[in-house]
Amino acid sequence: MLSLKRFKPTDLLAFIVISIGGVFMIAPLLWTLSTSFKSKAEVFALPPVWIPETFHFEKYIEIWEKGPLLSGIQNSLIITVCVTIIGTFTSSLAAFAFAKLRFPFKNMIFLLLLSALMIPYPAVMIPQFILFSEFGWVDTLKPLIVPGLFGNIMMIFFLRQYLTSVPSAIIEAAKVDGSSYFGIFSKIIFPLIRPAVAAQLILWFMAVWNDYLAPIIYLNSPEKQTLQLVIANFNATYAIQTDYALIMAASFVALLPMLIIFLVFQKQIIESVAISGVKG
């Protein structure tokens, strides 16, 4: 109740301005949700209808029949889960080596890897496409999964920073006790960095889940497409028929998984973003 005691007029002003901004931030999302429940007449009604007279849930049933939404979700899940689970393992193992093990040219190798952060995807996407088409992997999920399995350099960088605060004496002690290097990683290091790993994993998960450029290059058949492509196709197909309620229902379903993950892990996500920005 401190805020009440030391109330300042500027606080009220800030509150009002931020609230108005907040309305603008949330309005398009609420409008998507409300449109998905509207009848056709209400979708095009002037002035706009915010709360439909009767809620039409049909569109939420229709979307599963009118496009490969379910397989889209499945494909997105397969890609994101494979990439983030295996990629996180390889990344954290590498971060451990870069932070705590001694080997020749370590810093040079690390800097080399960091240089990849400077190289934009468009500069490498054409040869990557050629490479994967030679493997016969076009129109499969493999080109979207395999590169991620080798780790994420941003994550390695972040975890390496995090590990510098872990005293090396712990590792030396474990070595004296005869632990193997992998044992040190799995029994000591990994449990220590778990919160950082979790936060980075969620961010990576969201990035892969929301990716659009790589999937649009590799995936053609409707049943192979990721969720993002499926809803983009909904948009292209049903906009001509002005079935906006259907498009909005599909878009909302596409937004839902990330909204849920965000609301559950809100604290970790916000902290992790804040730390990576301020430290980076």
Next chain:
Amino acid sequence: MKARSHLYRKESYYGYLFVLAPVVGYLLFTLYPLLYTLYGSFTDWDGLGQMTFIGLDNFKDIVADELFYKASFNTIFMMIGIPIEITLALLLAMGLNRKMFGTTTFRVIYYVPVISSLAAVSILWQWAYNGDYGLVNQFLALFGFEGPNWLTDKYTVKPALILMMIWKNIGYSMLLYLAALQSVPKDYYEAAALDGANSWKIFWNITFPMVKPVTFFIVVTKMIGGAQIFTEVNIMTPTGGPEYSSATVVFYVWKKAFENLQMGYASGMAMLLGLFIFIITLVQFRLNERSSKDME
């Protein structure tokens, strides 16, 4: 001594083993493709048949290509959104950096667009920009303005995309600023207040310098990201907009490579884009270095 060198060798062995995956990944999916793109940019190449070395011909064509200029201009033009977003984000963060009712809720509200998929968000904004039934024009109508058909008018399509991107990304910058503001020691402000400094002076002499590293980080990452806009353009204006007025460089590269199968030509443009990103990043690091020296 002997035992130690043995231990050391073992440690090196495991060190290399543990970093093997990212190193192999880097060689396979970054370095090799990058060199390939570089070589490809000097060839006539459709992606299926032979690569014929043609020297600088692609680049000669690119610098004479009106659509490339349009796409480059559009890409740079849309970066106008960056200073606007940063300013608003800092103001918001300063507003939220006080003991106030509902700060957590606001953080969530402003951050929701950031986590939302760009594809879904592009779809809903495309609908919001609809000339007849769109939310944006409905809102303007409240004040007696008649809005244009935003995405099909060559003068409004870029501002429309900029506005949408600010909406999408502002929460991220705001959050970084908020974290930076919270790490500013409170006594700085108290001392300044005791000295009788006004709010503007406090902002200019304390807040602004203290959040400078974050500003730098945001500017660099935003410009790198801004140079690579693709998804929103591809979904909201699938043809590149009226008179190609919303096509970006990545959009054009994608079109040339995967629709026209001009891989060599597209590689040339991709190399120029990579070079552009490299240069802006380098320039900013130089500027940042110099200004931090000035401060000392």
